[in-house]
């Protein structure tokens with residue numbers, strides 16, 4: 058039976074560290090401040106934004122939520138982002154995804170100042186990450202790496218299979234895990250829907266990271282004995298027994314996988330809390346440092 062990694066506990070450790078850093082900054086008259094823009098009333102997005110707000114409050118990071126109506130135009134959204142870009146009291150800016158139909162998410166992300174881009178979605182920050190000199194680490198991939206490191210799982214030399222090639226999870230994670238560093242130096246294969254024979258790869262992996270967005274993508278018989286399984290997926294499945302009518306599951310069939318793996322993350326309570334913890338870290342970083350790359354000078 059696999060050891061179940063407690064993402065909530067690890068996230069609580071990181072939050073404590075962040076809270077201490079925030080106290081130090083407050084002593085210097087700096088109050089880290091995250092501004093989150095939410096457009097429309099998507100219920101899942103509202104929950105995510107509330108959770109981020111609560112986490113900020115727990116560690117002493119100031120959090121502002123800017124709620125814009127469903128019929129906000131692109132130019133109004135961009136103008137709001139620009140106001141936050143120039144507001145010296147704001148250190149981090151997030152635009153909650155997904156935006157309502159008709160709004161250009163890519164353009165919105167790109168208009169956030171790279172110095173305040175605590176999600177690490179801006180092409181400049183993605184480029185820096187790719188070159189191994191990150192300004193910010195993207196929150197979910199950083200949460201995955203932190204889970205491995207804090208659980209004492211060696212990364213260098215390991216064969217890691219990532220299922221999913223999105224710009225938010227799979228690709229940046231592969232990038233981080235292949236950097237020449239103690240938290241990298243892995244051999245990584247990225248799989249996707251056009252991969253032929255997914256289990257050929259997962260069967261050989263020391264570490265399998267599932268970020269597919271589809272329940273049951275990974276089952277026990279696809280895994281190598283004693284591998285480590287990190288489940289990034291968050292999927293709603295109908296559950297008449299639940300008050301809400303649904304429950305959350307990952308991309309991994311937990312019951313069969315935990316019989317084969319040495320370590321496994323649960324959903325919920327695995328990667329999710331770590332993502333928020335890493336966001337808080339980025340907020341502190343944005344408030345602390347002259348985070349410009351060396352050739353640009355400080356801000």
Ligand SMILES: NC(=O)c1ccc[n+]([C@@H]2O[C@H](COP(=O)([O-])OP(=O)(O)OC[C@H]3O[C@@H](n4cnc5c(N)ncnc54)[C@H](OP(=O)(O)O)[C@@H]3O)[C@@H](O)[C@H]2O)c1
Nearest residue numbers: 197221222223226249250268269270289290291328329332
């Ligand atoms: N816990 C957290 O904090 C957190 C944060 C972010 C995301 N998530 C969750 O993580 C999951 C992935 O998110 P995302 O934004 O990366 O999703 P996404 O943009 O939809 O990407 C999913 C990727 O998985 C691949 N894929 C889907 N089904 C597959 C299958 N059966 N076999 C192989 N590859 C498959 C897709 O391949 P193609 O490219 O070929 O379509 C795609 O590359 C979602 O459940 C999301 O809710 C959780």
